[in-house]
Amino acid sequence: MAKTITVIPGDGIGPEVTSATLRILNAAGADLEYDEQVAGIAGLEALRTPLPEVTLESIRRNGVCLKGPLTTPVGAGFRSINVAIRKAFDLYANVRPALSMTDDGRYRDIDLVLIRENTEGLYVGVEHYIGLEGDPKAAAESVMIITRFGAERIVRYAFEYAKANGRKKVTLAHKANILKYTQGLFLDVGREVAEEYAGEIDFEDRIIDATAMQLVTDPYDFDVLVMENMFGDILSDLMAGLVGGLGLAPAGNIGRDEAMFEAVHGSAPDIANKGVANPTSLTLSAAMMLEHIGQEAAGRRIRDALRETLAEPENRTRDLGGTQGTDAFTDLVIRKLK
Ligand code: NAI
Numbered sequence: 001m002a003k004t005i006t007v008i009p010g011d012g013i014g015p016e017v018t019s020a021t022l023r024i025l026n027a028a029g030a031d032l033e034y035d036e037q038v039a040g041i042a043g044l045e046a047l048r049t050p051l052p053e054v055t056l057e058s059i060r061r062n063g064v065c066l067k068g069p070l071t072t073p074v075g076a077g078f079r080s081i082n083v084a085i086r087k088a089f090d091l092y093a094n095v096r097p098a099l100s101m102t103d104d105g106r107y108r109d110i111d112l113v114l115i116r117e118n119t120e121g122l123y124v125g126v127e128h129y130i131g132l133e134g135d136p137k138a139a140a141e142s143v144m145i146i147t148r149f150g151a152e153r154i155v156r157y158a159f160e161y162a163k164a165n166g167r168k169k170v171t172l173a174h175k176a177n178i179l180k181y182t183q184g185l186f187l188d189v190g191r192e193v194a195e196e197y198a199g200e201i202d203f204e205d206r207i208i209d210a211t212a213m214q215l216v217t218d219p220y221d222f223d224v225l226v227m228e229n230m231f232g233d234i235l236s237d238l239m240a241g242l243v244g245g246l247g248l249a250p251a252g253n254i255g256r257d258e259a260m261f262e263a264v265h266g267s268a269p270d271i272a273n274k275g276v277a278n279p280t281s282l283t284l285s286a287a288m289m290l291e292h293i294g295q296e297a298a299g300r301r302i303r304d305a306l307r308e309t310l311a312e313p314e315n316r317t318r319d320l321g322g323t324q325g326t327d328a329f330t331d332l333v334i335r336k337l338k
């Protein structure tokens, strides 16, 4: 029976890269039905709210969502809907693979996965100003929150991911030398969980700043990485840079009962409706989604076709130095599907 997924085309280039991705999914034989919903600016225009209840209900019902980028207004206006969706479903694991798709980038054959804690750390939003001597903004303070529960479930997720995907090693990156309590707890819990996998999956811990350097000097020394929220935010972009940038970077946000797959880039208003957007990031996210729902073969077909297409510089879209538009690139990918 076909699996029904929620599809949110999104704002800006969202509808263009989403329709390209759905064409590739269909051509690859993915067994899917699409329950299309709106959010973001499109939600505001159609239903007068950036996060309609029907959209949330649809995700709850289907358990899986493929989401195009959503515009977040700067300054005034609504808060990030991407963050709101992650919160609504407690999508605690942000899974960010960095996989080489071409042979002419800075590095070849990179195949890393970063598992970022998505709900705690410095991003819980416990922040305030402290007034002093008439200056209401004399200081500012924000609180990093790490819980045993949150640390344990993300490290366990990383090990289970490693097991399920035939990976050998989990590296926990931290700053426990300076942040002895918060990062110390994250590291302690990580070591406890790692013991349960001893003999099966290797474990090591590294200091976050050294990890950043070592990712650049010898990325092949890593396999699966796990870390708290802000460290993961920063290093996942660094890792996207290792394989050619955000246009090629997919992401999954995984919770206990729901999962949302999205492109890492934003809605790119500068190139919206011009037919030039690169759909690869969202299409790779859709391939991750297929693996998540047990349609691995179709996911592999899509990844192989993308890699074969991108191998020829003349097949690429403008952001990668090529000349192809979104539709022409999509046609090329579909032709390469085996
Ligand atoms: P952006 O990622 O949308 O664009 C940055 C640059 O990359 C632009 O020059 C754009 O043209 C280019 N670019 C991005 N995706 C591309 C693609 N698929 N093909 C070709 N070129 C591409 O980042 P920006 O401009 O900072 O944000 C625009 C909007 O997107 C903002 O409202 C932001 O809040 C939102 N955003 C949403 C995200 C999400 O839905 N997960 C993530 C990041 C930003």
Ligand code: MG
Pocket: 233, 234, 237
């Ligand atoms: Mg980020």
